[in-house]
Amino acid sequence: MTTSNSQDNKGDYSYHLPVLLQETLDGLAIRPQGVYVDLTFGGGGHSRGILERLGPKGKLFAFDQDSDARRNLPDDSRITFLPHNFRHVGRFLRLHETVAVDGILADLGVSSHQFDEGHRGFSYRFEGDMDMRMDQRQTLTAYEVVNTWSEQQLHKLFEQYGEVTNARTLARTIVQMRGTMSLRTIANFKTALNSVVKGNPNKYFAQVFQALRIEVNDELGALKEMLQQVPGLLSIGGRVAIITFHSLEDRLVKNFFKKGSFEDEDPSDPFGQSTAPPLLKAITKKPVISGETELRQNPRSRSAKLRIAERI
Known part of the structure; x- marks a missing residue:
């Protein structure tokens, strides 16, 4: 979808306050x-x-699999909205006859709007169904995961994606409780787990919900597929900026920017002789984090980390 010609770029940030905005725009060297x-x-x-820094002939493609995002499009002919998961970025850019781009941005955080829409099921703070789908067109929901997955699958999920300390006990309890009560709603799900919550309940459920959201939306799989396409999409000197919000994402981005792969050092190949040289050069040696001013204005930015790389 391409909007009309006027360039009204004023936005309502109540939907989602952009994290590390100036740092990201400066890093992209637009x-x-x-x-x-x-x-x-x-x-x-x-x-x-980005639009504010582009000239009249500049162009911006905007991806988002959440249909709610379309409502936030600025009235600007330079932007084309593509309602798809970013794992398909290469295919849709080719469909729009775009071979190389000058910059790519991804903010991997869940928007404030999604957290605050209780019926979407992203937040343990609101009542609603155990849904958590970014793309409402897909079929897998959080309810299906907690209601049908095996104890072993759930244990691995909460341990790896949520870093839940008692992941094994949590998985066992879910399997036991789903035989006696429905886990379809957030309230029921939290009630079923009351006996196994460790430490701060808010932190505990935040970790549990993070793990389920990552799995339902295949967030790490999509991130890997997207990153693998980036070097081939960027023109020489073009830049990519990725904002992550937890260590699993940040490790993938860090390793890919450094080595062109997602794995930590291979002990059998300490000098990296078996891998092709990376096509990206990391611009940020350490991730950029929010300053005190942004942290006061937007506490959700506390866990944000920005990494930037350049196509060589």
């Missing part, structure tokens, strides 16, 4: 006549920032 891709349009904050 060329006024360039072509850019915002892989996680959301509330449109980062996209509006």
